[in-house]
Amino acid sequence: MNSKSTNKSNFFKITIENIKRPEISALFAFIVVFIIFSIFGWDKNFVSLMGASTWINYAASVGLIAFPVGFLMIAGELDISVGAVLPASAMTLGILSGYYELPTWLGLILTLGMAFLVGLINGLIVTRTQVPSLIVTLATLFAVGGLTLTLAILFTDSTLVAYYAPDWAKYLFGTVYYGGFRSIVFWWLALTLIFFLFLHKSPWGNWVFATGGDLESARNAGIPTARLKIALFILCSVCTALAGICQVIQFNSAQSATNFALIFNTIISVVVGGVLLTGGFGTLIGIFFGTLTLAIVQQGINFTNIDRNLSNLIIGIMLLFAVFVNGSFQSLTSKVITSDGDDKDEKS
């Protein structure tokens, strides 16, 4: 009888482990939201190439940044400085190649270099001090945001700058393909594949999970956790700069105001995608569908007669739901660790 009950509980555990794969719940959220908006947005052509391109373009511009933000969250850190790095990189390219008419390639390199530097600073401060990354990147968010505005005024006497990129740059970063899909969508899809291989197939992906799962043990296992975190912060800033570059070249202008909404959008995408806020767990496909879900709710609302303000309510509910699902997953694993199942069996 004893062995029977353990078998049963084992079976139960394993089944729950499989059901609660975060990408499955993120896919489920995506499908539900898609169906709802298809019904309410039918009259305004939500289900059309044009409709799809609207939310997919939006998803790409958030998703490009949500991936590395997700990596950092899995590794146990947070980066909210992206809200300032996006306009900072857009302005850097705009001022250098637009206002000062430097060659585009040079502007691109300097822009990516600037982002690299911000990521490096974030990473160094977080790994060298015990200050939580939320506070460190909050500081760099404001510092970079303030610096962007100041320098923009200083150099160009304006907070906006126009930039018309040459054709090759347009094709790469800022054109529209197949009736509405921007270049950034292809960057996003390509990075989805590359980042998938990175996180789930490469040895480095394992390091990310281990670092967020148990920092001390990861360090003892010989994983260079500090260097890994610094690299992830740099990756996050550089990806944000790529999104900024796409934005300037697409719209021929850059603006310097800090994008606070971006911070929330990336975090929502990552959490709805099933990444644990406490780190150590998450999937790339989950983040992918989390971003798409957010994008549909944010953009699809315009295709319906629903009040636009309600989209935030939907996102709030979705986020809570996601946190509950993620939380139940986490508690499942931590509960089993400490319970002394064998002993109980013996007593009964």
Next chain:
Amino acid sequence: MSENKTILELQGVHKSYGNIHALRDINLKVNEGEVLCLLGDNGAGKSTLIKILAGVHTPTKGQIFLDGKPKSFNRPKEAQELGIATVHQFGGTFPLMSIGRSFFAGVEPTIGWGPFRFFDRKTANRIAVESVQNFGITRIDDGDRKVGGLSGGERQSLAIARAVYFGARVLILDEPTAALGVKQSAHVLRIVNEAKKRGLAVIFITHQVMHALAVGDHFAVLIRGSVAADFKKGEKTREEITDLMAGGEDMSALEANIHA
């Protein structure tokens, strides 16, 4: 037992932080195929000693000998490369990772070449499951399962099996049974015995005298940073050891005090 080769030896090891002397003149020896139990109350200097052996700290004075040769390790990695592995209470395993991935964290096996070197899940899972099963934990049979789904004893066993697989010759177990139930502790103690049979030198840190007596060959009691007693199996009774750990005071006198 004494004819066994000495693997690790400490001679006159001293560690101080400014004016605070955490360890004074520690002389200890651990032979292959032998379990050295390090007993001591909280704050006796056990953790400092582990950290010195694991390469986290370097001693202020004194020498560490490995196979009779003086060695100094400045980083945990150097100690690991010399075959000294430390397993902390729940450390070394990652609850939200699969057994195979957790086992190979930091030393992932790969297939492919150049930038296309991918984590070899099948090999990792197979070796991980085999290694734990060799230690008698047959309930672990699927390397894709999450470590968090295992019991505390099984996790501890997984961590020990991991250390042994990666070539540990000296196994430092930091309070491996502290948070475990009776049956799971027995699990871990069996694995300690198994490691000893394989010729490993085991340093078993605990404050549970019963667990120490169950597997230990050699005992050392730390009090306020010094080795207060150093004796072999059978030389002292459980009561004597408990008294020693309580700082040399008579435990029965303490008990009398409590009930007074």
